[in-house]
Amino acid sequence: MRPIRPIRPMRPKYLDLTEDERKALIWKGVLTGCGPNGWREGLIAEYDFKPACFQHDFEWWLGGTHEDRMHADKQFYKSMILRIRLGFKIKKYGLAKYYFFKAAAWQYHLAVSLWTLVSGPFKRGFRYGEPRTLEDISAAAEEFRLRSLIP
Numbered sequence: 001m002r003p004i005r006p007i008r009p010m011r012p013k014y015l016d017l018t019e020d021e022r023k024a025l026i027w028k029g030v031l032t033g034c035g036p037n038g039w040r041e042g043l044i045a046e047y048d049f050k051p052a053c054f055q056h057d058f059e060w061w062l063g064g065t066h067e068d069r070m071h072a073d074k075q076f077y078k079s080m081i082l083r084i085r086l087g088f089k090i091k092k093y094g095l096a097k098y099y100f101f102k103a104a105a106w107q108y109h110l111a112v113s114l115w116t117l118v119s120g121p122f123k124r125g126f127r128y129g130e131p132r133t134l135e136d137i138s139a140a141a142e143e144f145r146l147r148s149l150i151p
Contacts, residue, residue, distance in 0.1 A: 011068075012134050014058040021137055022054075024144035030061045034108060049108060052079035056112065063127030072126070073113055080105035 017025070025031045034053040056079075059072035084101050115125065 011062060011064070011131060012137060014055040017058075017137065018141075020145070021141045024141040025058065025061070025137070027144050027147075028140055030140075031057045033057075049080050049083065049105070052076055052083060053108075055079060060126045062132045063129055064131040065128070068131065069126045069128075073109065076112060077105060077109040080108060 022031065031054045033050050053076075056072060056076040059075070060069070062068075081102065084098070084105065088098055088101070
């Protein structure tokens with residue numbers, strides 16, 4: 001018989017964040033874009049994966065279990081593929097470029113998956129343990145608001 005897992009509170013969703021909360025998380029260095037501090041942005045592909053990268057950064061910042069990490073990584077790849085499918089114009093870019101962008105999405109996904117193995121527990125990565133909550137997000141937004149009032 002399988003053990004019953006305790007019911008966890010619902011995880012905050014990136015899409016539910018307000019603009020101020022997103023700005024606060026960028027200010028705190030949580031949302032860095034594609035690559036560490038966004039330095040790889042545009043290097044692997046000219047396609048705009050930034051929304052998918054922000055969503056993935058947010059999921060890693062929230063943290064949780066190994067299943068949460070695997071789900072975040074899988075959603076990251078799916079989100080990039082969805083962006084390609086929704087925004088891609090084959091007549092404009094050509095079919096070869098379409099497959100190039102799909103390969104770039106796979107490269108990003110692979111880089112993220114390998115990052116944790118290479119970086120070890122002492123570098124920035126997925127936060128294992130009790131996931132952060134809406135209160136943590138609100139605290140970051142309040143700190144950002146107060147800091148922006150200081151002249």
